Structures are given as structure tokens and as C-alpha cells.
Amino acid sequence: MPSALSSIQLGDPLLHPTVLIMGIPMDDIHAPTVASGPTSGGVPRDLSKLSIVDLMQEKERIEAELSALSSVLSSHGVNMNSSLTTFDGFPRDDIDIAQVRTTRVRIIHLRNDHKEVMSHLEKDLHHHFATLQNAQAAAATNGASTPSAAPSLADNSLADAGMLGTPFAKVNSVVPGSPADQAGLNSGDTVRSFGNVHWLNHERLSKVAETVQQNEGRPLSVKVVRKADSRSGTTMELDLQLTPRRDWGGRGLLGCHLVPL
Structure with missing residues (x-):
């Protein structure tokens, strides 16, 4: 009613x-x-x-x-x-x-x-x-x-x-053989930027999804922070190239699951 x-x-x-x-x-x-x-x-x-x-x-x-x-x-x-x-x-x-x-x-x-x-x-x-x-x-x-x-x-x-540059998302899982896996993303990585998307404008990751859809077949720069040593807590920063595509044999364009921080 x-x-x-x-x-x-x-x-x-x-x-x-x-x-x-x-x-x-x-x-x-x-x-x-x-x-x-x-x-x-x-x-x-x-x-x-x-x-x-x-x-x-x-x-x-x-x-x-x-x-x-x-x-x-x-x-x-x-x-x-x-x-x-x-x-x-x-x-x-x-x-x-x-x-x-x-x-x-x-x-x-x-x-x-x-x-x-x-x-x-x-x-x-x-x-x-x-x-x-x-x-x-x-x-x-x-x-x-x-x-x-x-x-x-x-x-x-x-x-x-x-x-500025604060991580805004975490890689929750990565499917083997997926574009995310081939780019070098690991489960547990935190994302500083995804193409032009960063912590100020990601809008609860909706802009990440929009960027992925608009750049199918084109490489995107993804900056991540990864724990180098879990015991000491040291980290390293990586700049990966991730190309969204459909023909990798799985669901979605990336083959990974991101969650907001």
C-alpha cells in the first residue's frame, strides 16, 4: 500500500x-x-x-x-x-x-x-x-x-x-587461474587504489565495480599492501596490473572478492 x-x-x-x-x-x-x-x-x-x-x-x-x-x-x-x-x-x-x-x-x-x-x-x-x-x-x-x-x-x-593512500578494501578471496590471480593478487592484500578509485571516492566499492565494467580487456593499475612477515608485522607495497575479462572460465570479470574496510 x-x-x-x-x-x-x-x-x-x-x-x-x-x-x-x-x-x-x-x-x-x-x-x-x-x-x-x-x-x-x-x-x-x-x-x-x-x-x-x-x-x-x-x-x-x-x-x-x-x-x-x-x-x-x-x-x-x-x-x-x-x-x-x-x-x-x-x-x-x-x-x-x-x-x-x-x-x-x-x-x-x-x-x-x-x-x-x-x-x-x-x-x-x-x-x-x-x-x-x-x-x-x-x-x-x-x-x-x-x-x-x-x-x-x-x-x-x-x-x-x-x-591519503589509506587502504579502503581487503581481498577476501582469489580464484586460482582468474585475472586477479594472474595479476598477483593474494587473499589478505589491502587495496590502496584501483585504477582511479581510492579511499576518498570508492563509495563502498561501487566505483570499483563501475571501473571494472568500463575497463573490460584493459589493464588497470592496482596498488596493494601485503604483509611481508606476519610475525613482525612488516608490509610491502605492490603495483599490480589487473585486466578484467570474461573468458577466464569463471564468474565475474576479476575472480576475486573485495570487502570494504
Whole structure:
């Protein structure tokens, strides 16, 4: 049943159907019930006043909600572009159209929010590390360390949350003979970057899947961290070349399972 906030009313089925959303006739059933504005209202208006850690937390919150909303669409067997009408133009009766439309609108808003947060986060990170490098260069020139000149975050929150190049995924398993296996990936490796995807923009690994689909048959640079000695905890960094392909004899384009960290 549609929610109390939205209702769908159909006219005479023998005539052209009329769809009313919140009492407003809609000629296009696929159109959002609410205009897609710049933000969803969940992101603070002045992101420039948030710390890097706060921005990172906002990024994770948005990605978590996007993942949940994607699951809502999947439960209906649709995505952002699926048709909500039958072949002859009538609204489908096998899904809750009102919920699907509302979910799509929320996803549109959140995607805009995510872009805005990412823009501020990347700018702040670049500024932070540029300032840090300048402070270190000045200290080296003066022949003495000046820790007070180096920028810092309270309680080392940035270090706790992760720096640029921080691993964002772990290789959970690798199928023998797969493209991942041939590239040299091992179970337990942690991924720093996958093509152009890194910890700031992976969006709970959805961008990794998108990159794989867009680069079938083309090699991708995958930077991983691997434990060199489990007893000492030493690690080594590897730059592997992984080519997604279908003809390797197994499922998927990679033959490995990644999990977010």
C-alpha cells in the first residue's frame, strides 16, 4: 500500500491513465515526485566550517544511506532507470511505485550531497598536506624542527581516520587461474587504489565495480599492501596490473572478492 504521504489514483482504465501524486496529476510516471534540488537537506549548509574528520564522517553517512536506498530499489527489482509502466503505458502493479519514486528522489539528492562533501574534503586535504610540506621545508631550511608550525588535528583524528593512500578494501578471496590471480593478487592484500578509485571516492566499492565494467580487456593499475612477515608485522607495497575479462572460465570479470574496510 502506498504511504499516507503519497497516493496513486488511476482514471478509467479504458481511457488514458491519469496518475496523481499527492493530488497533482503527473503525465510522466517516471518523473521524481519532488524536484531534485542541490542537496537533501541532511548536509550542513556551510561545509567549509567542518573539520576534515567531520567531512569524512558525513561522507560515510551518505554512502551508507545510498547503499541502503539501493537495496530498497533492488528489493523491488528495479534501479534508477527501470520503467515503472507496462508495455502499453499503464503503471506497473507489481511494485510500490510511490516508494520507488520517493527512493529515487532521495538518491538523486544524496548523490548531489556526496559530490559537495567530496569537493570540500579533497580541497581541505590538499590544503592540509601542502601546508604540512611547507612547514617541513621551512624547518629543514632553518636547520631545526618546528613542530608548532606544522598543522595538526585535535587528538590526531586525521591520522586515526586515515591519510591519503589509506587502504579502503581487503581481498577476501582469489580464484586460482582468474585475472586477479594472474595479476598477483593474494587473499589478505589491502587495496590502496584501483585504477582511479581510492579511499576518498570508492563509495563502498561501487566505483570499483563501475571501473571494472568500463575497463573490460584493459589493464588497470592496482596498488596493494601485503604483509611481508606476519610475525613482525612488516608490509610491502605492490603495483599490480589487473585486466578484467570474461573468458577466464569463471564468474565475474576479476575472480576475486573485495570487502570494504
